Amino acid sequence: MTRRSVTNVLMLTFTGACALLTVSIMFYILGYLAWHGASALSWNFFTKLPAPVNVPGGGMANAIVGSAKLLLLACCFGVPVGILAGIYLSEFAGHTIASVLRFTVDLLNGVPSIVIGIFAYTLIVLPMHTFSTLAGGFALGIMMIPISVRSTEEYLRAVPSSLREASLALGAARWTTITRVVVPAAFRGILTGVMLALARVAGETAPLIFTAFGNNSWSQGWSQPTASLPFMIYTYAVSPYDDWHRQAWAAGLVLVTLVLFVNIVTRLALARKMPLSR
Amino acid sequence: MSTTDLAAPSGNGFEEAWHRLRRFDIGDSVAHGVTLLAGAGIFLLVGVLLVELWLNSRLARHEFGWKFLVNSIWDPIAQHFGALPFLYGTVVTSLLALIIAIPLGLGTAIFLVELVPAWLSDWLAFIIDLLAAVPSVVYGLLGIFILVPVIRSTVEPFLHSTLGFLPLFQGPAYGFGFLAAGMILGIMVVPFIVSVSREVLLAVPQEQREAALSLGATQWEAASQVVVPYARSGIFGSIFLALARALGETMAVTMVIGNDPTIHKSLFASGYSIAAVIANEFAEATSTLYVHVLIELGLILFGLTFVLNALARLLILATVRRGTVRP
Numbered sequence: 291m292t293r294r295s296v297t298n299v300l301m302l303t304f305t306g307a308c309a310l311l312t313v314s315i316m317f318y319i320l321g322y323l324a325w326h327g328a329s330a331l332s333w334n335f336f337t338k339l340p341a342p343v344n345v346p347g348g349g350m351a352n353a354i355v356g357s358a359k360l361l362l363l364a365c366c367f368g369v370p371v372g373i374l375a376g377i378y379l380s381e382f383a384g385h386t387i388a389s390v391l392r393f394t395v396d397l398l399n400g401v402p403s404i405v406i407g408i409f410a411y412t413l414i415v416l417p418m419h420t421f422s423t424l425a426g427g428f429a430l431g432i433m434m435i436p437i438s439v440r441s442t443e444e445y446l447r448a449v450p451s452s453l454r455e456a457s458l459a460l461g462a463a464r465w466t467t468i469t470r471v472v473v474p475a476a477f478r479g480i481l482t483g484v485m486l487a488l489a490r491v492a493g494e495t496a497p498l499i500f501t502a503f504g505n506n507s508w509s510q511g512w513s514q515p516t517a518s519l520p521f522m523i524y525t526y527a528v529s530p531y532d533d534w535h536r537q538a539w540a541a542g543l544v545l546v547t548l549v550l551f552v553n554i555v556t557r558l559a560l561a562r563k564m565p566l567s568r
Numbered sequence: 569m570s571t572t573d574l575a576a577p578s579g580n581g582f583e584e585a586w587h588r589l590r591r592f593d594i595g596d597s598v599a600h601g602v603t604l605l606a607g608a609g610i611f612l613l614v615g616v617l618l619v620e621l622w623l624n625s626r627l628a629r630h631e632f633g634w635k636f637l638v639n640s641i642w643d644p645i646a647q648h649f650g651a652l653p654f655l656y657g658t659v660v661t662s663l664l665a666l667i668i669a670i671p672l673g674l675g676t677a678i679f680l681v682e683l684v685p686a687w688l689s690d691w692l693a694f695i696i697d698l699l700a701a702v703p704s705v706v707y708g709l710l711g712i713f714i715l716v717p718v719i720r721s722t723v724e725p726f727l728h729s730t731l732g733f734l735p736l737f738q739g740p741a742y743g744f745g746f747l748a749a750g751m752i753l754g755i756m757v758v759p760f761i762v763s764v765s766r767e768v769l770l771a772v773p774q775e776q777r778e779a780a781l782s783l784g785a786t787q788w789e790a791a792s793q794v795v796v797p798y799a800r801s802g803i804f805g806s807i808f809l810a811l812a813r814a815l816g817e818t819m820a821v822t823m824v825i826g827n828d829p830t831i832h833k834s835l836f837a838s839g840y841s842i843a844a845v846i847a848n849e850f851a852e853a854t855s856t857l858y859v860h861v862l863i864e865l866g867l868i869l870f871g872l873t874f875v876l877n878a879l880a881r882l883l884i885l886a887t888v889r890r891g892t893v894r895p
Binding site: 527 | 595596598599600602603604605606607609610611613614616617620621624671672673674675676678679680682683692694695696698699701702703704705706708709710712713714755758759762786787788789792809812815816817818819823843846847850851862863866869870873874876877878881
């Protein structure tokens with residue numbers, strides 16, 4: 291063989307090895323989580339409050355509820371803004387405004403999550419003088435906006451213009467066309483985008499550290515600090531206690547299972563490709 | 569009599585306008601207005617974000633000025649703050665991440681585009697995309713309990729014995745430190761490089777490949793000398809995107825970098841990054857100046873990622889527009 295064909299085979303093998311390595315990392319991650327997490331997972335994990343050090347049998351019920359509350363708040367804030375702005379981009383905006391807005395949304399998507407946390411801190415925690423569920427939900431909500439905007443826009447654009455024209459030709463106003471024809475046609479796609487946005491923020495920890503903070507017991511209300519699953523993983527993982535490490539693995543397994551489940555189901559439900567989701 | 573005469577035309581005009589409004593314009597303008605409001609809300613949000621960061625870091629800016637960026641002493645008790653150790657840690661870990669992620673990601677992308685059938689390529693890309701969905705804190709968890717022990721027992725002794733003459737690879741093997749943070753970051757940003765590079769490589773016209781192959785190039789030569797150069801600005805875009813991710817990544821780095829605000833030459837040593845110091849010290853910052861200093865660090869981080877993201881978007885846009893093959 292000539293030097294050129296040897297190089298060819300070597301380099302193509304190298305690219306194959308890269309692909310194999312990258313793909314196998316995913317399976318390593320799942321394997322380690324299943325291995326360490328499953329043994330620590332029990333019914334108590336879902337129903338009990340965290341136990342003090344050296345007391346066996348604690349759980350993370352408060353963190354699970356806390357995460358659910360934070361995500362609910364995030365949806366209430368982020369989803370309407372995201373979807374409406376997506377509709378604006380696809381149906382109303384002129385070319386210049388659309389590209390500027392799209393650019394802004396992309397930049398918001400790139401803002402580090404820790405900076406979003408600082409923002410929620412200065413805007414909500416400082417005036418209220420306390421860490422709160424509200425501030426955490428607000429921070430996560432901001433992070434949901436870019437993904438919902440872009441996916442809403444993309445799926446609305448994918449609706450054939452003949453549908454819009456047919457509706458307009460029947461005498462329907464533009465807004466009737468949008469609410470009765472265009473949005474329903476793209477509904478599945480929009481829902482997918484929202485689910486992916488939700489899955490992304492469900493695992494965010496950095497914006498919660500100084501907004502929702504943490505809580506070893508049930509949260510006292512929306513204006514009080516709350517525990518959350520990702521934050522528990524963080525505090526337990528960096529603690530020096532073996533029992534807490536096991537709990538952290540269990541929480542990691544639960545979180546990743548949820549996040550990957552949503553990702554896989556939504557993406558398979560739509561055979562179409564998604565825009566950059568992170 | 570005269571009053572009805574006067575009133576009639578205006579009444580008609582009003583009614584006509586009212587009808588027109590009811591039939592079309594009100595609904596349309598309301599819908600337009602409401603959605604515009606949401607769009608404007610996003611502008612407002614980004615604007616307020618900037619203003620808040622700027623205002624809430626004013627004490628730090630007045631106190632230290634530009635020297636903040638080059639001062640390497642971090643002593644919260646003496647109220648003396650310098651950002652250099654964190655800038656250094658952020659840059660070092662991000663560069664390490666890129667050194668790992670660029671060959672790995674680019675190699676994977678080339679393989680996925682040039683060598684495997686489309687259906688397999690889509691499936692593998694899907695699995696790699698899932699890497700980006702794994703939460704950062706879970707990477708941190710895996711980093712602490714899986715990666716750090718391996719680095720301590722295998723990677724660092726190996727590097728020390730082979731490349732130990734370089735100051736980069738000297739000192740005791742702790743496991744926690746720049747190397748661990750860089751490696752975990754590298755794994756975390758690979759999916760961004762793969763998915764965007766794959767996209768832009770797919771956008772390279774098929775004729776380019778065929779022309780190269782028909783001139784007698786091997787498949788690797790066609791890929792490396794024709795296809796990749798054609799898509800290079802998009803690939804640079806993907807690298808900038810990955811870099812922006814790496815700079816702002818918080819949890820995984822915080823958990824494995826060792827959190828030591830001093831500058832060490834060795835990659836084995838513990839360090840600190842901008843995001844990590846904010847995550848660790850913000851909730852415990854005791855004075856207003858301390859909080860303002862941390863927010864100024866956030867502002868720096870925001871600025872860095874802002875510039876990189878903007879560059880990345882422009883580059884990717886430029887490449888994808890030029891190619892036309894598989895949208």
